[in-house]
Amino acid sequence: MERITITVACSEHDYRGAERLRFADPLLEQEFQREYFHPKAYDFISTWGLLPGVAILLGFGALDVVSISANQGVVAALRFLEILPLVLLWLFRKHPLIVRGLRGLYTLYLWWLGTSVLLIIAAVPPADPVHRAYVVSLPMVVLTMFIAKPYWRLALTCAALLAVEYALLVFGMGVDPLLLGGDWRGVAGVELVLLSALTIGAITCYVIETGERREFVAQHILREARACLAAQKEELADTLSSLEVANEELRRLARERSELAAIAAHDLKNPLAGIKLQLELLQRYSRRMSPQQFEATLQTMTDAAERMLSIISTFLDHHAIETGNFNVVRSTFDLGEVLAAAIKHLQPRSAAKGITLRFERQTAMVLADPNLVLHVAENLISNAIKFSPLNSTVEVFLAGCSDGMVTFGVRDRGPGLTESDRAKLFGAFQRLSAKPTGGESSTGLGLSITKRMVEAMGGRIWCESEPGNGATFFRSAASSE
Numbered sequence: 001m002e003r004i005t006i007t008v009a010c011s012e013h014d015y016r017g018a019e020r021l022r023f024a025d026p027l028l029e030q031e032f033q034r035e036y037f038h039p040k041a042y043d044f045i046s047t048w049g050l051l052p053g054v055a056i057l058l059g060f061g062a063l064d065v066v067s068i069s070a071n072q073g074v075v076a077a078l079r080f081l082e083i084l085p086l087v088l089l090w091l092f093r094k095h096p097l098i099v100r101g102l103r104g105l106y107t108l109y110l111w112w113l114g115t116s117v118l119l120i121i122a123a124v125p126p127a128d129p130v131h132r133a134y135v136v137s138l139p140m141v142v143l144t145m146f147i148a149k150p151y152w153r154l155a156l157t158c159a160a161l162l163a164v165e166y167a168l169l170v171f172g173m174g175v176d177p178l179l180l181g182g183d184w185r186g187v188a189g190v191e192l193v194l195l196s197a198l199t200i201g202a203i204t205c206y207v208i209e210t211g212e213r214r215e216f217v218a219q220h221i222l223r224e225a226r227a228c229l230a231a232q233k234e235e236l237a238d239t240l241s242s243l244e245v246a247n248e249e250l251r252r253l254a255r256e257r258s259e260l261a262a263i264a265a266h267d268l269k270n271p272l273a274g275i276k277l278q279l280e281l282l283q284r285y286s287r288r289m290s291p292q293q294f295e296a297t298l299q300t301m302t303d304a305a306e307r308m309l310s311i312i313s314t315f316l317d318h319h320a321i322e323t324g325n326f327n328v329v330r331s332t333f334d335l336g337e338v339l340a341a342a343i344k345h346l347q348p349r350s351a352a353k354g355i356t357l358r359f360e361r362q363t364a365m366v367l368a369d370p371n372l373v374l375h376v377a378e379n380l381i382s383n384a385i386k387f388s389p390l391n392s393t394v395e396v397f398l399a400g401c402s403d404g405m406v407t408f409g410v411r412d413r414g415p416g417l418t419e420s421d422r423a424k425l426f427g428a429f430q431r432l433s434a435k436p437t438g439g440e441s442s443t444g445l446g447l448s449i450t451k452r453m454v455e456a457m458g459g460r461i462w463c464e465s466e467p468g469n470g471a472t473f474f475r476s477a478a479s480s481e
Contacts, residue, residue: 019210021152028220036216037209041103041149049106049148050090057083060137067130071123078116078123085109107150111158114141118165122175138166139197146201147208155205159198166194271304278304328369328456335364335373335406339396342377346385353437354391357381362398364406368457376461377408379450384412384471386436405459405476412472417465425463426451 023029061079068075089105092098098105117138124131142162145155169175278301286294343357350357366373377396384394392413399407414434417425421432426447454461454476465471 021206021209021213023213032213032216037149037212038103040212042099044149045102045106046090046093050086050093054083054086054090057086060133063130063133067128068124069128070125074123075120078120082113082116085112103149104151104154106148107145107154107158110141110145110148111161114138114145114158114162115165117141118162118169122169122173138162139193142194142197143201143204146205149208149212150205152202152205152209156202159201163194163198271307274304275301328372330367330369330457332365332367333370333373335366335408336362336398338370338374339377339398339408342374342381343396346378346381349382350385350394353385353388355385355388356393357396358393359396364398364401364408366406368459372453372457376450376453377410379446380410383446384410384414386440387414387434387471388412389414389437399474407474407476409472409474411470413470416467416469417463417471418467422463422465426461 023032057079061076061083064072064075064079086109089098089102089109093102117134121131121134121138124134142159145158146152278297282289282294282297289297339359340361343359347357381394381396388394394413395411397409397411399409401407414437417432417434421434425432451461459476461476462474463471464474
């Protein structure tokens with residue numbers, strides 16, 4: 001059965017207005033007819049109005065054979081024309097046209113059935129007992145017309161037509177219908193019964209449809225309330241999920257702050273202690289120090305201060321990234337020149353460990369933030385120096401251009417990375433299995449910050465390594481060509 005669903009809002013006003021037999025909202029009225037009342041009427045008529053009706057009419061037909069004394073051919077023809085529409089409606093009850101129009105067709109059929117009964121009353125001699133049985137069946141047809149969930153305006157029209165036909169039969173043709181019973185005889189009795197059937201049928205039709213409309217509105221309001229509750233439940237679940245995500249982020253930030261404070265206290269403690277020791281030495285022995293000793297003490301203090309500055313800069317970079325205060329200013333520049341500047345800046349640190357920085361200068365124009373690229377290059381080269389053995393080589397090289405991206409790499413001769421190291425390589429506050437070879441400190445933030453900077457510029461960073469064979473870090477940047 002084909003149905004068209006229209007969703008509209010119902011209110012208490014619609015519930016109270018059901019007795020008007022038409023909702024003020026045309027969409028609501030359309031949904032009631034198509035989705036609620038019409039399917040129920042279709043089920044009622046197709047179940048109780050077709051084959052049961054055929055059985056009842058066949059029973060009357062059998063009674064006709066033994067009870068009618070005249071005009072049996074006319075009555076048989078009328079009986080056939082009564083049964084044929086019911087059989088056709090039953091055979092084609094699943095056809096879309098019949099499904100949509102069964103209510104109206106069945107009401108029109110009942111009007112035809114009432115007309116046929118009037119014709120049989122006119123054809124059957126009043127002396128035959130079956131004559132009075134047909135007179136009794138006429139009010140039953142009228143009553144059925146209103147009970148079978150009709151379009152009530154059509155039902156009233158058909159009932160009025162039957163009343164006109166009855167008047168023509170009685171007053172125009174002079175037929176005197178007789179009721180069964182001792183006191184109720186003659187035209188007046190029949191008119192009273194017909195009027196009662198019409199009144200009771202109309203009231204019954206009104207009560208049935210009013211009840212159906214109220215039930216429809218109540219179900220609609222309940223369905224809307226459930227949908228509203230479901231939407232609120234879903235919204236609440238989304239809110240709780242968002243709160244859980246926010247709480248998890250707060251917990252992560254709290255853990256990072258705790259780790260940051262612990263790392264800061266630990267990593268800043270040693271250089272501060274070194275500076276304090278050197279100051280105490282200067283305070284106590286400065287007059288007896290040679291110029292070379294005095295300069296060496298100052299250099300030790302300077303190195304410690306630089307380590308502190310590097311640690312603080314790392315923390316500030318991490319804070320800037322986490323808080324979003326991180327701007328990328330792109331311009332076109334020579335990547336080879338920036339790499340050479342990074343190597344020059346880190347030359348003293350590599351020389352202190354006997355590490356050679358090897359780089360063949362090439363020109364490669366890229367579109368990125370030169371300051372961030374310098375920072376990334378220094379982080380990667382510094383990391384390679386930190387984990388390379390003494391008196392080894394760190395190689396910086398341009399790996400070429402592909403798909404509009406220029407790639408450079410930093411290769412060391414350190415212990416390499418394990419599978420576990422690769423899984424957490426670019427995470428914040430991650431400590432790897434390899435240890436610095438010169439006693440340097442490690443915050444566990446360097447590669448995490450580097451990755452965030454690279455991605456902010458639209459590039460990519462990755463590592464190729466095997467345990468015992470060193471590591472090569474690659475970083476790509478957009479070519480300006």
